[in-house]
Amino acid sequence: xxxxxxxxxxxxxxxxxxxxxxxxxxxxxxxxxxxxxxxxxxxxxxxxxxxxxxxxxxxxxxxxxxxxxxxxxxxxxxxxxxxxxxxxxxxxxxxxxxxxxxxxxxxxxxxxxxxxxxxxxxxxxxxxxxxxxxxxxxxxxxxxxxxxxxxxxxxxxxxxxxxxxxxxxxxxxxxxxxxxxxxxxxxxxxxxxxxxxxxxxxxxxxxxxxxxxxxxxxxxxxxxxxxxxxxxxxxxxxxxxxxxxxxxxxxxxxxxxxxxxxxxxxxxxxxxxxxxxxxxxxxxxxxxxxxxxxxxxxxxxxxxxxxxxxxxxxxxxxxxxxxxxxxxxxxxxxxxxxxxxxxxxxxxxxxxxxxxxxxxxxxxxxxxxxxxxxxxxxxxxxxxxxxxxxxxxxxxxxxxxxxxxxxxxxxxxxxxxxxxxx
Amino acid sequence: xxxxxxxxxxxxxxxxxxxxxxxxxxxxxxxxxxxxxxxxxxxxxxxxxxxxxxxxxxxxxxxxxxxxxxxxxxxxxxxxxxxxxxxxxxxxxxxxxxxxxxxxxxxxxxxxxxxxxxxxxxxxxxxxxxxxxxxxxxxxxxxxxxxxxxxxxxxxxxxxxxxxxxxxxxxxxxxxxxxxxxxxxxxxxxxxxxxxxxxxxxxxxxxxxxxxxxxxxxxxxxxxxxxxxxxxxxxxxxxxxxxxxxxxxxxxxxxxxxxxxxxxxxxxxxxxxxxxxxxxxxxxxxxxxxxxxxxxxxxxxxxxxxxxxxxxxxxxxxxxxxxxxxxxxxxxxxxxxxxxxxxxxxxxxxxxxxxxxxxxxxxxxxxxxxxxxxxxxxxxxxxxxxxxxxxxxxxxxxxxxxxxxxxxxxxxxxxxxxxxxxxxxxxxxxxxxxxxxxxxxxxxxxxxxxxxxxxxxxxxxxxxxxx
Ligand SMILES: Cc1cc2nc3c(=O)[nH]c(=O)nc-3n(C[C@H](O)[C@H](O)[C@H](O)COP(=O)(O)OP(=O)(O)OC[C@H]3O[C@@H](n4cnc5c(N)ncnc54)[C@H](O)[C@@H]3O)c2cc1C
Numbered sequence: 001x002x003x004x005x006x007x008x009x010x011x012x013x014x015x016x017x018x019x020x021x022x023x024x025x026x027x028x029x030x031x032x033x034x035x036x037x038x039x040x041x042x043x044x045x046x047x048x049x050x051x052x053x054x055x056x057x058x059x060x061x062x063x064x065x066x067x068x069x070x071x072x073x074x075x076x077x078x079x080x081x082x083x084x085x086x087x088x089x090x091x092x093x094x095x096x097x098x099x100x101x102x103x104x105x106x107x108x109x110x111x112x113x114x115x116x117x118x119x120x121x122x123x124x125x126x127x128x129x130x131x132x133x134x135x136x137x138x139x140x141x142x143x144x145x146x147x148x149x150x151x152x153x154x155x156x157x158x159x160x161x162x163x164x165x166x167x168x169x170x171x172x173x174x175x176x177x178x179x180x181x182x183x184x185x186x187x188x189x190x191x192x193x194x195x196x197x198x199x200x201x202x203x204x205x206x207x208x209x210x211x212x213x214x215x216x217x218x219x220x221x222x223x224x225x226x227x228x229x230x231x232x233x234x235x236x237x238x239x240x241x242x243x244x245x246x247x248x249x250x251x252x253x254x255x256x257x258x259x260x261x262x263x264x265x266x267x268x269x270x271x272x273x274x275x276x277x278x279x280x281x282x283x284x285x286x287x288x289x290x291x292x293x294x295x296x297x298x299x300x301x302x303x304x305x306x307x308x309x310x311x312x313x314x315x316x317x318x319x320x321x322x323x324x325x326x327x328x329x330x331x332x333x334x335x336x337x338x339x340x341x342x343x344x345x346x347x348x349x350x351x352x353x354x355x356x357x358x359x360x361x362x363x364x365x366x367x368x369x370x371x372x373x374x375x376x377x378x379x380x381x382x383x384x385x386x387x388x389x390x391x392x393x394x395x396x397x398x399x400x401x402x403x404x405x406x407x408x409x410x411x412x413x414x415x416x417x418x419x420x421x422x
Numbered sequence: 423x424x425x426x427x428x429x430x431x432x433x434x435x436x437x438x439x440x441x442x443x444x445x446x447x448x449x450x451x452x453x454x455x456x457x458x459x460x461x462x463x464x465x466x467x468x469x470x471x472x473x474x475x476x477x478x479x480x481x482x483x484x485x486x487x488x489x490x491x492x493x494x495x496x497x498x499x500x501x502x503x504x505x506x507x508x509x510x511x512x513x514x515x516x517x518x519x520x521x522x523x524x525x526x527x528x529x530x531x532x533x534x535x536x537x538x539x540x541x542x543x544x545x546x547x548x549x550x551x552x553x554x555x556x557x558x559x560x561x562x563x564x565x566x567x568x569x570x571x572x573x574x575x576x577x578x579x580x581x582x583x584x585x586x587x588x589x590x591x592x593x594x595x596x597x598x599x600x601x602x603x604x605x606x607x608x609x610x611x612x613x614x615x616x617x618x619x620x621x622x623x624x625x626x627x628x629x630x631x632x633x634x635x636x637x638x639x640x641x642x643x644x645x646x647x648x649x650x651x652x653x654x655x656x657x658x659x660x661x662x663x664x665x666x667x668x669x670x671x672x673x674x675x676x677x678x679x680x681x682x683x684x685x686x687x688x689x690x691x692x693x694x695x696x697x698x699x700x701x702x703x704x705x706x707x708x709x710x711x712x713x714x715x716x717x718x719x720x721x722x723x724x725x726x727x728x729x730x731x732x733x734x735x736x737x738x739x740x741x742x743x744x745x746x747x748x749x750x751x752x753x754x755x756x757x758x759x760x761x762x763x764x765x766x767x768x769x770x771x772x773x774x775x776x777x778x779x780x781x782x783x784x785x786x787x788x789x790x791x792x793x794x795x796x797x798x799x800x801x802x803x804x805x806x807x808x809x810x811x812x813x814x815x816x817x818x819x820x821x822x823x824x825x826x827x828x829x830x831x832x833x834x835x836x837x838x839x840x841x842x843x844x845x846x847x848x849x850x851x852x853x854x855x856x857x858x859x860x861x862x863x864x865x866x867x868x869x870x871x872x873x874x875x876x877x878x879x880x881x882x883x884x885x886x887x888x889x
Contacts, residue, residue: 048826049826049827049830052823052824052825052826052827052830053827054794054795054824054827054843054844054845054846055841055843055844056844057844057845059845062844062845095844095845095846096795096796096845096846097796097797097802097846100802313843313844313845314841314842314844364823365823365824
């Protein structure tokens with residue numbers, strides 16, 4: 001058998017809990033060509049350079065290998081049911097000028113100062129209420145699951161409210177998202193019988209989800225309601241309205257990204273703090289450290305470990321490697337955030353870290369659309385968890401992980417507690 | 423004890439108990455003070471500033487403050503750390519005696535130093551006729567008080583504002599006026615707004631932008647005189663083509679003058695373009711010899727730049743003040759080979775008429791320009807400047823996220839025209855002349871200047887030949 005590359009090893013399910021030793025190996029070749037023709041970029045400097053390089057496309061349709069037009073039997077860097085099932089691009093899978101126009105159209109309905117500078121900050125009381133409710137619900141328990149009981153319910157409720165998606169539908173799209181993510185694999189295991197058998201289900205789930213989004217948008221077209229989706233269906237921006245297909249695709253993206261990433265971040269934050277009792281204690285004593293603290297947690301366990309839709313539109317010479325025109329490029333944020341060339345002592349958790357410009361939300365024109373909301377949610381959730389939960393202890397370390405590599409996160413984080421403070 | 427140990431001991435001692443004086447209590451001065459403490463300097467630190475205020479930020483003055491969004495006294499610069507300094511505010515430095523290592527203050531005091539940082543920045547060039555400049559309603563903007571007063575008058579509102587000079591600050595003022603729905607006339611001697619900083623091709627776009635927003639823009643003209651009413655309030659301006667403009671507020675944005683007068687007689691290479699220094703911020707004396715104890719940072723500094731043929735660059739940019747101050751401060755408490763160069767790629771931003779304009783590099787160093795991304799018609803684009811086949815600068819209109827890419831190319835002396843992007847290409851990607859005005863023609867002075875040798879400044883002492 002051929003020896004696996006560090007990247008392939010990092011992607012193996014067995015290494016999900018701790019891919020960092022493989023990243024370290026990977027960074028020795030900042031731009032590493034993989035056997036399937038993908039170029040994996042793992043160092044901070046090179047990733048930032050490519051994020052700002054207009055010869056790098058985010059549109060899979062422009063990549064002969066990634067694009068939907070690919071021929072049977074060609075190299076496949078990964079099984080990707082989500083993109084295959086989506087016919088229309090969303091802001092994360094297209095380039096300027098489409099990207100800029102659609103993002104500009106969506107922005108004012110989300111966080112677009114000067115249009116709506118208070119939209120996100122005004123959500124804080126509600127987020128606090130939700131977090132308080134979740135913590136109150138743990139009273140009388142000795143053991144909780146920081147994922148199911150805490151990390152998951154918050155972002156889902158918030159994103160539904162912001163977008164205007166009925167919360168009753170949550171179980172349905174929760175199932176679709178899980179199914180789609182379970183069928184998504186970028187590692188050597190993608191070829192396994194198990195993943196192959198999940199692919200069809202994954203595609204179906206995305207299609208059902210798309211159908212659901214389209215119907216929701218139709219309903220809002222008939223009868224406007226609260227939230228961003230209704231506003232986008234009914235109000236003309238300075239550059240007109242988005243087509244229904246593009247809007248549905250973006251709605252899907254927002255529901256998806258708006259909760260997967262935040263769930264994992266909250267779960268990882270709890271997990272990380274329980275593994276670092278000194279940091280936990282420090283945060284308890286100095287609650288104002290929650291702001292830099294969350295940035296550090298984002299760096300330490302990036303919610304999005306890498307992104308996979310980019311490709312080279314020209315030959316790009318970088319770090320001694322030539323990425324040929326047409327090649328897919330994976331940017332490994334999770335690795336860049338532990339790059340010792342950029343961060344001193346990167347494997348140490350330092351809630352007061354200065355100069356912490358991590359790539360947890362990426363950079364450049366595709367910088368995370370939801371970052372302001374995610375920051376607020378995680379700050380409130382983690383801050384309150386630390387303040388209110390008495391003597392939390394990790395039951396199982398490492399905890400079981402979910403299958404997906406991009407949205408890497410624990411499936412459960414069992415915590416024994418002594419009680420809940422007021 | 424070895425020589426090396428002695429030197430190390432000296433550095434330690436200086437850090438522990440040396441005396442550092444900073445003249446200029448603004449952006450560069452404050453950041454330098456913070457860096458000194460950061461670097462472990464625990465000696466005495468004196469900061470001298472002629473303004474009565476603690477260090478505040480200037481960019482908001484011509485933007486948020488004028489709009490009335492932010493009061494002028496709410497622009498205090500955030501403190502990055504405790505500086506524990508002896509602040510001497512409201513008193514100007516009036517002289518420098520390098521022999522006795524003392525700074526003379528306006529109140530007659532003498533402040534001794536072991537190391538000195540000059541961070542006295544620039545001031546606004548006043549309307550040249552003093553009587554006219556003294557009329558009520560005639561303004562320049564450099565300080566908090568300037569902005570507060572102008573903001574008050576804009577809020578009244580005036581029937582028309584006249585802006586003289588369409589550089590960045592003049593254009594920003596015009597933009598604010600239009601946002602406040604105040605009629606505004608802009609008179610610019612050059613062919614277009616921003617022409618000194620960005621050239622005629624971009625200037626033409628900026629002119630369109632102004633006209634689209636209802637600015638009465640008059641280029642290629644000068645204001646010859648200002649006329650007041652009997653109450654001493656400005657009412658009218660006479661232009662060089664014989665026409666007149668009725669206005670009750672006039673903003674002269676005629677560029678800036680370096681605050682170097684207090685250095686007269688000090689023997690430093692200080693003059694019209696600022697104080698000459700090496701890339702590490704160490705001041706030159708009039709003979710071009712580097713000093714050991716005097717450093718310069720911010721708007722008042724001019725240093726050779728490797729990327730621009732080692733020409734001396736003076737940069738009136740926020741980033742330059744911060745990073746130059748950090749480098750100078752570091753060098754003040756370290757010795758060779760631990761000196762750090764301040765080799766910033768110049769960068770500037772401006773907000774006007776709803777457009778975010780950013781530039782990187784030194785546009786006037788280039789002579790050609792090419793649009794590389796976006797759409798000029800939609801006023802969202804990136805353009806690169808070139809000189810002899812190399813990229814030397816770039817400018818973006820609402821496309822700032824790409825600036826880093828061009829910055830990298832400039833740093834590497836990448837080719838011009840630069841490699842085309844894979845998407846979002848403007849229809850016409852042919853390089854064309856960038857149309858910078860002849861530097862000898864008086865016009866709005868760009869805020870990065872190539873301050874090459876001026877023979878009139880030559881005050882070196884030539885060594886007599888010995889036989
Ligand atoms: C209205 C305005 C808008 C601007 N907008 C932008 C922008 O959008 N982007 C950008 O990059 N830059 C902008 N700038 C430029 C930026 O503010 C300057 O580059 C920066 O302030 C330079 O800092 P400095 O400390 O070198 O000089 P200064 O800020 O000029 O400070 C020098 C200080 O020294 C004091 N001083 C002078 N002489 C003496 C003396 N003899 N004794 C004691 N004290 C003395 C002065 O009063 C002043 O307080 C703007 C400037 C202005 C005025």
